């Protein structure tokens with residue numbers, strides 16, 4: 001099955017997409033639009049916003065009109081807001097029919113999406129499932145509930161759906177997605193919800209999503225990281241690149257540093273990383289902590305940088321390209337990068 005979100009299709013043989021959820025105030029519309037542009041450059045395909053009440057109607061209308069990527073409205077409880085989100089220009093709405101209330105309210109949302117050619121994510125979290133009367137495994141309950149909601153959608157001839165079955169528990173999330181894929185080929189949105197701190201959420205999300213993606217399960221991914229939304233996008237793109245599911249972009253090598261280090265490679269990387277990751281160049285760039293081992297370890301990189309004292313050394317394909325003063329290191333790095 002294919003789902004269409006604005007001009008982007010997911011599912012089937014389409015490329016896996018990356019998304020995140022906006023977590024900042026939306027009152028400054030220019031600022032929101034600039035951030036959407038910046039996140040798109042990092043590799044984000046969709047952005048989700050919580051649409052919580054009608055006071056934000058005009059703001060979201062303008063954001064939808066000006067956005068360079070399809071936008072998704074996240075709706076809890078109020079089916080009227082879901083209907084309204086389509087009118088505002090959102091291309092997709094995320095609902096959990098279980099907390100929308102009555103079945104007829106969900107059917108109204110499906111019908112409106114059908115009439116306007118919009119997409120719906122049926123988003124189930126393990127914390128908001130119907131009562132488990134038969135004591136079935138939680139992953140089975142999630143799958144069966146999602147299949148039931150899809151039947152509701154299909155009963156009104158709506159099938160532009162995406163499904164997510166998320167839990168804070170990695171095993172349940174994995175099992176639910178894998179079991180669902182055995183019974184349905186609706187596109188799945190993958191992610192481990194509320195997965196913890198930056199490191200734990202990245203590790204746990206990677207553990208679950210990489211196994212599923214390698215089994216060709218999952219059409220769009222979101223890392224839920226207790227950090228910046230940029231980090232969610234960077235992690236998502238990095239995962240796809242690591243799995244060979246996305247080709248474009250810079251591959252970064254950075255040494256962990258040890259007692260030999262003479263160049264602050266961590267600081268150098270931090271100062272250029274976000275801009276570097278916005279590049280489409282298919283190149284490898286290395287940030288190494290010393291001149292003793294750094295150039296050798298990075299000899300296959302298209303561009304490498306290290307240094308000692310006030311001197312910074314820039315290498316291309318393992319050969320010394322330029323020796324520059326430390327204070328000009330960032331500027332000279334970018335010049336060398338542009339030449340690649």
Ligand code: SF4
Nearest residue numbers: 255258261289290293
């Ligand atoms: Fe240590 Fe130098 Fe290797 Fe970095 S490049 S880990 S500083 S030896």
